[in-house]
Amino acid sequence: MEAAATFLGVRPRSVHETRRRLIHHGYRAELVEGVLERLGEMGYLDDEGFARAWIESRDRSRPRGEDALRRELSLKGIDGDTIVAVLADRAREPSVDDEAESAAAEPTSADRAAAERLLERRRETLLRDADPRKRQQRAYALLARNGFDPQTCQEVSARLLK
Template identity: 35%
Template sequence: MTDRARSRAELAERLAKKGYSPEIAERVLDRLTEVGLVNDADFAQQWVHSRHTYSGKGKRALALELRRKGIGQEDATEALAQIDSEDERARATELVEKKLRTVSADDRDRAVRRLVSMLARRGFPQGMAFEVVKEQLDRAGAETDGLFDET
């Protein structure tokens, strides 16, 4: 059918673009749903897992993506429930650790702004972003504190 799973709303939009009448599109989508080929709840679960794990998206960004894909509030809420705050924090920490390799920690304020902004763009809560960035910068500073001491 397609190169990736799609929501019912996405498929309806594609059928409309191809010139199918809304009645025909609705019947086709009903049939696909009936036989299990279209399932918004499953799509939402897969989307959230994939985008959180591989793209490093936070809950807020994922909720927005699901809404744009036409997923209902109930299915979206259920799918987002698979990410608890500990998972989200762990993913944010991984992202900051990775980004710290390319960001100079010499100017701490600038590093904080860049790292917190990166997490915000990915949909992580601001409070969590500041905490994670501070912890990782403190840890990175502790690892380099004795690096140039003369012995």
């Protein structure tokens, strides 16, 4: 229990991550399952809460598209139904950018808002290139590498860098 508490003290973890870590450190599977159950009852392990926190953190610090978030959560051992539910909630929640634009235009999707934040952070670097078409290509590639769908990449890169 102490090893799990120490591991969870660094940052929130999924049940899968915690199980893998404890087994890696040589704890018996039966003991690990008991500890995981107890930690779940105590509220320290909650895959849905972990997924929500992961997405919120990503949206703030390293914006990613829905595909990339789905892949990351899957690698963390979050089940598909939980991922779908959490990403659906993300799509319905208005972001800070949406609230600012509510009177001006249609509300942007969570992916579009994340893409805009990512390009805004890299804007100075992207604007170094004098050729607008090349700038847009680089912006598109940046967004695509970060898991944004082609339509979002096209719309956001065209609008923000011209």
